[in-house]
Amino acid sequence: MTYKSASSATPRLKIGFVLARSFTLSAFAMFVDTLRLASDELDRSGRVLADWQVLGSTRHLIKSSCGVEVAPTSDFVDPGQLNYIVVVGGLLNVERPVDYDTIAFLKRADAQKVPLIGVxxxxxxxxxxxxxxxxxTCVSWLHYQAFRERFPDLLARSDRLYHLDRTRGSCAGGSSAADMAASIVRQSISKDAERNALEVLQIERARTAFDIQPRRPLDIECSDDRLKSILIVMERHVENVISLKELADSVGISRRQLERLFHEKTGMSPGQAYMALRMHRARALLLQSKAPLIEIAIEVGFESAGRFGKVFKRTYGQPPGRLRGAMAH
Structure with missing residues (x-):
């Protein structure tokens, strides 16, 4: 690919970053460095094919979750000047992670149909x-329950790395920020620009929106992406247990294929794996909370404490109350 010189080229891709208080530095760095390396040849860092700014209502330093501070490089501009606006979040226990001016800016961008991305x-x-x-919305498995509790009416999934459509994007964070950025570079600039960025970053290939988050519930070893996805879906549905047919449909296979897949890859049936995940969650709730047994039973998909207790004893060799009492002494 022949690149134009920085002096003669107009960047094809313009991205504005909005950093929340206690934002995740790694996610921001992976995203912006993918842009930087895609914008010029090798490691020259010229803003030839892309440009980016950190936008803010003030120029005050913004502290990341690791303590490193970043200064905004621009005031809020007309959102229509940008191809994307990327909001980088971080710690969830921060009150008002962005100010009211920032929310107003994001709403203006939405009104102008500028794509908004949550990283x-x-x-x-x-x-x-x-x-x-x-x-x-794609969220990290770590934050899935919190997202569902705060926004029960919104669709969310924690098995995929990112989701990107014409007006919205969402990304689990961490290294998947580079994967999402690479996808945007490929669409907006070229495959050559994407390749340049990935090679300098020592990334063999960009993962796609269909790749599965590197999460292994119960430490079940498996190499099949369909199985990984199903295990994550099971893990996030321990209260409202879903049918094997729904699990199979989620990855485009039949129930019979689902059962064969589990037996071949794990030596367990889907039902056994599902119950193991539910019991694992129940044990954690017993040891980490003082919730009554009936509440824990409901939390992991049982209608009665009696039935829950029998399954728990069969799994761990003792009733739930005895386990909690033993760990308290």
Missing amino acids: CTGSFILAEAGLMKNHE
Whole structure:
């Protein structure tokens, strides 16, 4: 590929970053460095094919979750000048991660149909502003329950790395920020620009929106992406248990194929794996909370404490109450 010189080229891709208080530095760095390396040849860092700014209502330093501070490089501009606005979130226990001026800016961007992307917990900020409706939000498995509790009416999934459509994007964070950025570079600039960025970053290939988050419930070893996805779906549905047919449909296979897949890869049936995940969650709740047994039973999909107790004893060799009492002494 022949690149134009920095002096003669107009960047094809313009991205504005909004950093939340206690944002995740790694996610921001992976995203912006993918842009930097895609914008010029090798490691020259010229803003030839892409440009980016950190936008803010003030120029005050923004502290990341690891303590490193970043200064905004621009005031808020007309959102129509940008191809994407990327909101990088971080710690969820921060009150008001962005100010009211920032929310107003994001809503102006939405009105102008500028695509908005939530990276890491940036999707929480967009959802809180009412800007994630009609979008299936990808969140980290670590934050899935929190997202469902805060936004029960929104679609969310924690098995995929990112989701990107014409007006919205969401990303689990961490290294998947580079994967999402690479996808945008490929669409907006070229495959050559994407390849340059990935090679310098020592990334063999960019993962796609269909790749599965590197999460292994119960430490079940498996190499099949369909199985990984199903295990994550099981893990997030321990209360409202879903049918094997729904699990099979989620990855486009039949129930018979699902059962064969589990037996071949894990030596367990789907039902046994599902119950093991539910019991694992129950044990954690017993040891980490003082919730009554009936509440824990309901939390893991049982209608009665009696039935829950029998299954728990069969799994762990003692009733739930005895386990909790033994661990308390």
